[in-house]
Amino acid sequence: MLLVSCFYLLPSVxxxxxxxxxxxxxxKVxxxxxxxxxxxxxxxxxxxFTGLGDEFFDQFFQ
Structure with missing residues (x-):
């Protein structure tokens, strides 16, 4: 039992x-x-006019 309790105390030390x-x-900060x-x-x-596929509209709306 003493040996087991020593293992629990070691991390706190x-x-x-x-x-x-x-x-x-x-x-603190x-x-x-x-x-x-x-x-x-x-x-x-x-x-x-996007997606119409017409080059005429593409010239004016780019």
Whole structure:
């Protein structure tokens, strides 16, 4: 039983050693970190003559 309890205590001991000043600082400022995404929608007028297959209309509406 003592051997099993030692295995449960080892990770917590190592976790305390890994709490460097950098880790503590990151934990303090992490709520201030944000993610900003932007998106732009470009409106274009649709060509009503698209798909007619006529070169006459293609000359004027390109």
């Amino acid at each position: 190592h976790a305390q050693e890994r709490r460097t000043p950098v880790v503590i600082a990151v934990e 992490s709520p201030a970190v944000v993610n900003i995404n932007t998106e732009e929608v470009i409106r274009q007028r649709a060509n009503p």
